[in-house]
Amino acid sequence: MRLYRALLHLFPASFRIEYGEEMCRIFARRREAASGPLRVTALWLTTSFEMIPEALQVHWDILRQDLRYTARTLGRSPGFAATVVVVAALGIGASTAVVSITDHVLVRALPFPRPEELVKVWQKRLEYTRFELSPVAFRDWQRLSTSFSAMGAYTPMAANMVSSAEPARVDGTRVTAEIFHVLGVQPLAGRLFTADDERESASATLIISHRLWQTALGGDRGALGQKVLLDGEPFVVIGIMPRGFIFPNRDAQFWQPFRFGPRDYQDRNNNYLAALARLKPGVSLPAARTEMLLIAAQLDRQFPNGDEGNSANVVLLRDEVSAQTRMLLNVLSAAALCLLLIACSNLANLLLARALARRKEWAVRAALGAGRERLLRQMLTESLMLALLGGALGVLLAVWAAPLLVRLVPHTLPIAELPPLDVRLLLFAGSVTLVTGLGFGVLPALRACGGTVATNLHHGDRGGLGGRKQRLRSVLVVAEVAACMLLLVSSGLLIRALWRIQETDPGFRREGVLTLRTALPWPKYARTAPRFQFYNRVLEGAQSLPGVTGAAYISYLPMTMRGGIWGVKVAGRAPRPNESENASVRFVTPGFFAALGIPRKQGRDVAESDTMQSLQIAVVSESFVRRYFPDKDPLGQVFEFSFLRMRTIAGVVGDVRVRGMERDSEPQVYIPYRQVQDGWFTFYAPKDLVVRTAGDPMRHAPALRQIIRSADPEQPVSDVRLLADIVDADTAPRAVQVRVLGAFAALAFLLAGIGIHGLLSFTVSQRTQEIGVRVALGAQPRDILGLVLRESLVLGALGVTLGAALAYAAARALVSLLAGITPSDPLTFSAAIALALAMTLAGSLLPAIRALRVDPSTAMRIE
Amino acid sequence: MADQHPGPEALLPLPAAAFHILLAVADEDRHGYAIIQDVAARTGGALKLSAGTLYRSIQRMLEQGLLVETRQRPAREEDDERRRYYRITAYGAAVARAETRRLAQLVRLARQRGFAPGRA
Numbered sequence: 008m009r010l011y012r013a014l015l016h017l018f019p020a021s022f023r024i025e026y027g028e029e030m031c032r033i034f035a036r037r038r039e040a041a042s043g044p045l046r047v048t049a050l051w052l053t054t055s056f057e058m059i060p061e062a063l064q065v066h067w068d069i070l071r072q073d074l075r076y077t078a079r080t081l082g083r084s085p086g087f088a089a090t091v092v093v094v095a096a097l098g099i100g101a102s103t104a105v106v107s108i109t110d111h112v113l114v115r116a117l118p119f120p121r122p123e124e125l126v127k128v129w130q131k132r133l134e135y136t137r138f139e140l141s142p143v144a145f146r147d148w149q150r151l152s153t154s155f156s157a158m159g160a161y162t163p164m165a166a167n168m169v170s171s172a173e174p175a176r177v178d179g180t181r182v183t184a185e186i187f188h189v190l191g192v193q194p195l196a197g198r199l200f201t202a203d204d205e206r207e208s209a210s211a212t213l214i215i216s217h218r219l220w221q222t223a224l225g226g227d228r229g230a231l232g233q234k235v236l237l238d239g240e241p242f243v244v245i246g247i248m249p250r251g252f253i254f255p256n257r258d259a260q261f262w263q264p265f266r267f268g269p270r271d272y273q274d275r276n277n278n279y280l281a282a283l284a285r286l287k288p289g290v291s292l293p294a295a296r297t298e299m300l301l302i303a304a305q306l307d308r309q310f311p312n313g314d315e316g317n318s319a320n321v322v323l324l325r326d327e328v329s330a331q332t333r334m335l336l337n338v339l340s341a342a343a344l345c346l347l348l349i350a351c352s353n354l355a356n357l358l359l360a361r362a363l364a365r366r367k368e369w370a371v372r373a374a375l376g377a378g379r380e381r382l383l384r385q386m387l388t389e390s391l392m393l394a395l396l397g398g399a400l401g402v403l404l405a406v407w408a409a410p411l412l413v414r415l416v417p418h419t420l421p422i423a424e425l426p427p428l429d430v431r432l433l434l435f436a437g438s439v440t441l442v443t444g445l446g447f448g449v450l451p452a453l454r455a456c457g458g459t460v461a462t463n464l465h466h467g468d469r470g471g472l473g474g475r476k477q478r479l480r481s482v483l484v485v486a487e488v489a490a491c492m493l494l495l496v497s498s499g500l501l502i503r504a505l506w507r508i509q510e511t512d513p514g515f516r517r518e519g520v521l522t523l524r525t526a527l528p529w530p531k532y533a534r535t536a537p538r539f540q541f542y543n544r545v546l547e548g549a550q551s552l553p554g555v556t557g558a559a560y561i562s563y564l565p566m567t568m569r570g571g572i573w574g575v576k577v578a579g580r581a582p583r584p585n586e587s588e589n590a591s592v593r594f595v596t597p598g599f600f601a602a603l604g605i606p607r608k609q610g611r612d613v614a615e616s617d618t619m620q621s622l623q624i625a626v627v628s629e630s631f632v633r634r635y636f637p638d639k640d641p642l643g644q645v646f647e648f649s650f651l652r653m654r655t656i657a658g659v660v661g662d663v664r665v666r667g668m669e670r671d672s673e674p675q676v677y678i679p680y681r682q683v684q685d686g687w688f689t690f691y692a693p694k695d696l697v698v699r700t701a702g703d704p705m706r707h708a709p710a711l712r713q714i715i716r717s718a719d720p721e722q723p724v725s726d727v728r729l730l731a732d733i734v735d736a737d738t739a740p741r742a743v744q745v746r747v748l749g750a751f752a753a754l755a756f757l758l759a760g761i762g763i764h765g766l767l768s769f770t771v772s773q774r775t776q777e778i779g780v781r782v783a784l785g786a787q788p789r790d791i792l793g794l795v796l797r798e799s800l801v802l803g804a805l806g807v808t809l810g811a812a813l814a815y816a817a818a819r820a821l822v823s824l825l826a827g828i829t830p831s832d833p834l835t836f837s838a839a840i841a842l843a844l845a846m847t848l849a850g851s852l853l854p855a856i857r858a859l860r861v862d863p864s865t866a867m868r869i870e
Numbered sequence: 871m872a873d874q875h876p877g878p879e880a881l882l883p884l885p886a887a888a889f890h891i892l893l894a895v896a897d898e899d900r901h902g903y904a905i906i907q908d909v910a911a912r913t914g915g916a917l918k919l920s921a922g923t924l925y926r927s928i929q930r931m932l933e934q935g936l937l938v939e940t941r942q943r944p945a946r947e948e949d950d951e952r953r954r955y956y957r958i959t960a961y962g963a964a965v966a967r968a969e970t971r972r973l974a975q976l977v978r979l980a981r982q983r984g985f986a987p988g989r990a
Contacts, residue, residue, distance in 0.1 A: 026925040029954060033903045033921045061922030
C-alpha cells in the first residue's frame with residue numbers, strides 16, 4: 008500500500024489530496040479481489056503502467072486550466088503583461104545574441120572531422136610568436152616531424168578572374184596537396200589535389216568553392232574540366248567543395264596548388280607559408296610542441312641565420328583567436344548576463360508587486376478551497392508563460408541583432424560569418440527562459456502564498472509594509488542599481504578608450520583621400536616596363552582630374568596588410584637583446600608622402616630618376632633613424648635591407664601606424680618603385696592607388712575607373728574606399744563592442760529606473776493613509792517629499808557604492824582593453840555616479856508627486 | 871446554475887469514460903468503486919476503469935457541472951463515513967440524453983450503409 012501511495016505522488020498534489028484516499032481504497036479492494044501471487048503481480052504491473060499517462064493527463068488538465076486563467080488575468084492588465092514580456096525579451100535576447108556569437112568564435116568545434124587534432128605550426132622569432140615559414144623550412148619540418156599524421160602549407164592570394172561580366176578580383180588560397188587531407192574533407196564533385204598537381208610540368212588545376220561555382224560558373228556539373236582564367240592564365244577546374252566549406256577564412260573562393268621549384272627552396276628568409284597539421288592519434292599538443300622545438304633548434308644549428316634564433320610554436324587551430332577578440336567577447340558576454348540579471352530582478356519586482364496587489368484575490372481563492380500548492384502552481388504557470396513569450400520575442404531579437412555583431416567574428420578562423428541558428432542556440436535561449444521564468448516567478452509566488460488566508464483577507468490592501476517582502480524588493484532594487492552602475496562604468500571606460508585610440512595620430516591625414524586597388528596580374532606584368540607604363544598612365548590621368556591635389560601608388564596601404572617585414576643590418580651595430588632588427592618594406596611612386604599627408608622631415612622624396620642605374624636609395628621613417636642611426640645625420644647613411652642589399656638613406660618622413668592604431672609598428676622603409684628588376688617582388692608591386700582631393704573624394708571614383716579601363720581594359724578595380732574608412736575599420740570590432748555595451752548600459756539604466764519607480768510607487772500607495780494622517784497633522788510638502796526621497800536615495804546610494812566597487816574590480820580585469828585609461832578614471836566614475844543618482848531621482852519623481860497630491864480627507868476615508 | 875452552462879451539445883462527443891460514469895450514476899448516487907464495478911458489470915468486463923481515469927474524469931465532470939458530490943449517503947453504506955458519493959445533475963442528464971441521440975443517429979446512418987443488422 009505504501010508503494011501505491013508513493014506512486015500517487017506522480018499526480019499533482021491538489022488532485023492527490025482530493026482523491027488520493029479514494030484511489031487507495033479502490034486499489035485495496037482490487038488487491039483483496041486478486042487471488043494468488045500471479046494475479047497480484049499483474050495488478051501491480053497494470054496499475055503502475057496506467058498511472059503514468061493518467062498522471063500526465065491530470066497535469067495537462069490543470070495546465071490548460073491555469074493557462075486559460077492566466078490568459079484571462081493578463082488580458083485584463085495588458086500593460087503589465089507587455090512590460091514583463093518586453094523586459095524578459097530584452098534580457099533573453101541580449102544574452103542569446105552575445106552568447107551565440109561568443110560560442111561561435113570561442114567554443115564551438117571547428118567544422119572539420121576530429122577538429123581537436125588540427126594545429127597550426129609557426130616559426131618563433133624574438134617577439135614574433137606566429138612567424139610564417141619559408142618553403143624550405145616547411146619541407147624540412149614536414150620531413151623531420153613525427154607527431155603529425157599530415158602537414159600542409161597555404162598562403163592567401165587573390166587573382167583577377169575574367170568571366171562573362173566585369174573582370175573581378177577574387178580571393179583564393181594557394182595550398183600544398185596535403186591541406187585537404189589534413190582537414191579531412193571531401194569535394195562535393197571532382198577530386199582533390201595530388202602530388203601530381205604540384206609538379207611544375209603538370210597542367211594548372213583549380214578547386215573552387217560552392218559559391219564561386221554557383222555565381223561564376225552557373226552551378227552546372229559541366230563546370231568540372233572547364234577552364235577558368237586567373238590573372239590571364241588558364242586553370243582546369245578539377246573539384247568543387249561542398250557548401251559551407253570554409254578555409255582558411257570565409258573569403259577564400261578557390262584553391263590552387265603550389266608548385267615549388269628548386270629556386271623556392273634556396274632562401275630560408277622567404278617566409279610566407281602558414282602550416283597546418285593534424286596530430287597523430289594519441290600525440291598530445293605539448294609533445295608535438297617539444298618535438299618541433301627540437302627540430303627547429305637542430306635546423307638552426309645546421310643553417311645559422313645570423314643574429315636570429317629560430318624556434319617553433321604549435322597551437323591549436325581553435326585557439327587562433329587574438330587575445331583582444333577573446334577579451335572583447337568575454338566582456339560582452341559578462342555584460343549581457345549582467346543585463347539578464349537586471350531584467351530578472353526587475354521582473355521579480357514587478358511580479359512581487361503584482362502578487363501583493365492580488366493578495367486578496369488569492370485569499371479568496373484559497374478560502375474557496377484552492378490549496379497552497381495549487382496557487383503556487385498557478386503563479387508559476389503565469390510567470391513561465393510570460394517568460395516563454397519573452398523568450399520567443401528574445402530569440403527573434405537575437406536573430407535580428409546577430410548581424411550587428413559580425414564585426415567581432417575574426418578572420419583568422421575557418422568559420423562562417425554568422426553562427427547558424429541551431430539547436431544549441433535554441434537550447435540556450437530555452438534554458439535562459441526557463442531559469443528566468445522560475446527565477447522571477449518562484450520568489451513572488453512563495454512570498455505571496457506565505458501568509459495565512461485569514462490574515463491576508465483581514466488585512467486586505469494594507470499588509471506587507473516594512474515586512475520582509477518590502478526588504479526583499481529593496482534588495483532587488485539595490486542589486487539593479489549596482490549592476491547598472493557596473494555597466495555604466497565599464498562602457499564609459501571603453502568609450503573613453505575608443506575615443507583615445509581614434510584620436511591617435513595615424514601618421515597621415517585620413518580625410519579627403521580615395522583609395523582603390525589595381526592588383527596587376529603576373530606574368531602579364533612581370534616585366535617592369537608595362538607596369539611602369541600602367542602606373543604612369545593612371546597617375547597622369549588621376550592628376551589631371553579637377554580637384555585632385557595628389558595621386559600615387561604604394562604596394563600596400565597602412566592597416567591593409569600588416570606583413571612585409573624584412574631584416575635590417577647596419578655595419579658596426581650589434582643587435583640589441585629583445586629588439587628585432589626589422590623594418591616594414593613598401594614600394595612607392597613619387598608624391599606618395601604628399602598625397603597621404605605624411606610629413607617630410609629631412610632629405611627628399613623618391614623620384615622618377617631613382618632607377619636601377621642610379622644610386623639605390625630608401626626613404627625611412629623617424630623611428631627607423633632613432634633605432635638604427637641614433638645621434639647621427641641619417642642622410643647618406645647606408646644599411647643592408649634583406650633582398651634589396653645596400654640602401655642609402657635619401658629622405659626621412661614621419662612614422663605611420665602600419666599595424667593599426669593599437670599596435671606598435673616596425674620602422675618603415677620606402678623604396679622607389681623603379682628600383683626593381685623584371686620579375687622581382689611582384690607581391691610588393693605597387694597596387695594601391697591613393698588620390699587626395701578637395702571636396703568629396705568618392706565623386707572621382709567613376710572617372711578613375713574610366714582612366715584605369717583606358718590604361719588596361721582587362722584590369723579589375725577592387726577595394727574602392729575612403730582612407731578614413733580604412734582607419735575606422737581598424738577599430739571596428741572595438742567600436743561594435745562599445746556600441747553594444749553602450750546599448751546594454753542604456754537598457755540597464757532604463758530597467759533600474761523602472762525598478763525604482765515601481766518600488767516607490769508601491770510604497771507610496773501602501774502609505775497613502777499614513778501620508779494623509781501626517782498632512783492632516785500639519786506636515787509640510789517638504790516633509791512628505793523627504794519621506795519618499797529618503798528611501799530612494801538610501802537605496803540608490805547603496806547600489807552606487809556596491810556598483811562602484813564591482814565596477815572598479817571589473818575595470819582592473821579590463822585593463823588591457825583600456826588603452827592607457829586608468830581603471831579608476833575619475834571622470835568616468837563621477838559621470839556614472841551622477842547618472843545613477845539622476846536615475847534614482849527620476850525614478851522617484853512620479854511617486855513623489857503622487858505622495859504630494861495625497862488628500863488627507865480621502866486618504867483617511869479609504870478604510 | 872444551469873443557465874451558466876453551455877448547451878448540452880457543446881460537450882459532445884462525450885469521452886467514453888464520462889458517458890459510462892453518467893450511466894452508472896443515472897439511477898442512484900454511487901461512490902468511486904461502485905461506479906467502476908457498475909461499469910464493468912454493464913459492459914460484461916470489457917471496460918475496467920482505472921482509479922486514475924475515474925477520478926480524472928470525475929474531476930472534469932464536476933467542473934463541467936455534469937456531476938455533484940453528495941455527502942448524503944444511503945443508509946446501507948454506513949460502514950464508511952468518509953466515502954464520497956456522486957450524483958448526476960439535471961445538466962448531466964441533458965448531456966447524457968444529447969450524447970445518446972448523437973450515438974443513435976450515428977448507428978442509424980451506419981445501418982443505412984449496411985454496416986449493422988436491423989432496420990434500414
